[in-house]
Amino acid sequence: MKLYDFKVAPNPQRVNMFLAEKGVQIPTVEINTRERAQFSDSFKAVNPASQVPVLELDDGTCIAETMAICRYLEELHPEPVLFGSEAKEKALIEMWSRRAEFMGYLAAADMLRNSSPAFEDRGLPGVPGGVPQIAELVERGRNAMGRFFAHFDERLGAVRFVAGDSFSVADITTFVTIRFAARVEVEPPAACANLARWFGEVEARPSAAAV
Amino acid sequence: MKLYDFKVAPNPQRVNMFLAEKGVQIPTVEINTRERAQFSDSFKAVNPASQVPVLELDDGTCIAETMAICRYLEELHPEPVLFGSEAKEKALIEMWSRRAEFMGYLAAADMLRNSSPAFEDRGLPGVPGGVPQIAELVERGRNAMGRFFAHFDERLGAVRFVAGDSFSVADITTFVTIRFAARVEVEPPAACANLARWFGEVEARPSAAAV
Numbered sequence: 001m002k003l004y005d006f007k008v009a010p011n012p013q014r015v016n017m018f019l020a021e022k023g024v025q026i027p028t029v030e031i032n033t034r035e036r037a038q039f040s041d042s043f044k045a046v047n048p049a050s051q052v053p054v055l056e057l058d059d060g061t062c063i064a065e066t067m068a069i070c071r072y073l074e075e076l077h078p079e080p081v082l083f084g085s086e087a088k089e090k091a092l093i094e095m096w097s098r099r100a101e102f103m104g105y106l107a108a109a110d111m112l113r114n115s116s117p118a119f120e121d122r123g124l125p126g127v128p129g130g131v132p133q134i135a136e137l138v139e140r141g142r143n144a145m146g147r148f149f150a151h152f153d154e155r156l157g158a159v160r161f162v163a164g165d166s167f168s169v170a171d172i173t174t175f176v177t178i179r180f181a182a183r184v185e186v187e188p189p190a191a192c193a194n195l196a197r198w199f200g201e202v203e204a205r206p207s208a209a210a211v
Numbered sequence: 212m213k214l215y216d217f218k219v220a221p222n223p224q225r226v227n228m229f230l231a232e233k234g235v236q237i238p239t240v241e242i243n244t245r246e247r248a249q250f251s252d253s254f255k256a257v258n259p260a261s262q263v264p265v266l267e268l269d270d271g272t273c274i275a276e277t278m279a280i281c282r283y284l285e286e287l288h289p290e291p292v293l294f295g296s297e298a299k300e301k302a303l304i305e306m307w308s309r310r311a312e313f314m315g316y317l318a319a320a321d322m323l324r325n326s327s328p329a330f331e332d333r334g335l336p337g338v339p340g341g342v343p344q345i346a347e348l349v350e351r352g353r354n355a356m357g358r359f360f361a362h363f364d365e366r367l368g369a370v371r372f373v374a375g376d377s378f379s380v381a382d383i384t385t386f387v388t389i390r391f392a393a394r395v396e397v398e399p400p401a402a403c404a405n406l407a408r409w410f411g412e413v414e415a416r417p418s419a420a421a422v
Contacts, residue, residue: 048362048365049310049314049362055302057299061299061303063299063302063303063306064306064310065305065306065309065310067305067309068302068303068305068306068309069302071301071302071305072298072299072301072302075297075298075301075302076298086286087283087286087287088268088272088274088283090282090283090286091274091279091280091282091283091286092272092274092279094276094278094279094282095274095275095276095279098276098278098279099260099275099276103260106317123351124351124355127358130354131351131354132347132351134345134347134348134351136343136345136347137345137348140334140335140342140343140345143341143342144335147338151259151260154259
């Protein structure tokens with residue numbers, strides 16, 4: 001088994017923080033997306049969608065998509081449980097992880113991809129060119145991040161971790177999203193005291209070093 | 212248990228097709244999003260993110276997000292299995308379901324929300340106003356749909372169903388995405404024969420009547 005990885009990119013960081021929580025190490029192959037290595041023929045044979053991370057199994061099966069990789073690793077290494085133990089807990093973890101992705105992560109990604117010169121003509125992930133940046137997505141993304149921070153601050157006023165009493169993959173998604181947003185100079189408002197309390201707690205975990 | 216539903220909207224349709232595959236019926240409450248019922252105070256108490264579907268449990272817990280609801284229903288009604296049985300199968304189903312969402316569903320949603328007069332000033336779901344439509348997202352979405360069709364056509368040349376040998380929730384996501392795209396007049400190219408073969412097979416299932 002090996003992980004196609006790029007340690008400074010946010011989706012690989014989600015897998016690396018997940019692995020650190022599990023106390024598991026996997027051999028990695030670096031795909032430097034800043035040098036466009038994801039568009040090489042050799043990597044397209046691994047993942048035609050030209051994105052990292054990818055987990056290659058010993059039988060040659062390539063599992064792409066961050067959450068699919070994390071779920072596979074949870075099956076192999078069930079402890080500590082990061083996707084929940086019983087039906088309701090599992091559903092709430094999935095709900096909050098997806099909410100972090102759709103409200104937060106995608107907004108931060110839109111902001112970066114539609115503003116940074118590094119992504120000129122590459123407004124969508126996995127496409128080597130021909131996708132012009134759309135400047136209006138930066139402002140839309142900034143507003144979406146504001147709603148994301150407010151929504152999660154309210155949530156974290158009621159619960160210790162994003163999905164409830166226990167640390168889960170939903171916290172990993174949320175933590176990586178906030179770190180990712182900082183790259184486009186978007187930070188949680190000072191008024192979000194609950195979010196700040198939670199962020200400090202997650203940042204103190206050894207696994208946060210992966211992000 | 213009850214489902215906040217709107218039978219003509221694509222995310223509720225995913226849950227309804229899933230329920231039909233399971234042979235399960237749940238009492239529903241219609242939230243007519245064409246009349247903006249998702250922004251009422253009573254529905255915001257159910258889901259502050261103002262989106263359907265939501266599954267309300269008997270203890271009052273509200274589970275939002277389509278895939279979180281489907282996962283909960285899979286726990287309650289394991290047969291027929293729609294999220295896979297063993298680790299690799301589960302991971303491939305998650306991978307392909309997410310790929311259908313990120314490459315296809317979100318592109319179709321972008322096209323609709325950024326062109327239809329019904330969504331004027333509501334370019335993002337769950338936000339009652341103040342999000343101007345971005346015309347360039349229509350063309351970007353159309354191009355993304357082209358890549359989605361080609362990618363899934365290639366996949367379905369190698370396997371019977373989207374995630375492998377068995378019908379799964381990944382087929383539901385893909386099927387609903389293609390039906391959804393037709394509303395913005397985007398259809399799979401005639402050359403996508405594998406996709407057409409698969410689409411015909413899925414469309415013939417009784418559960419397709421939910422879409």
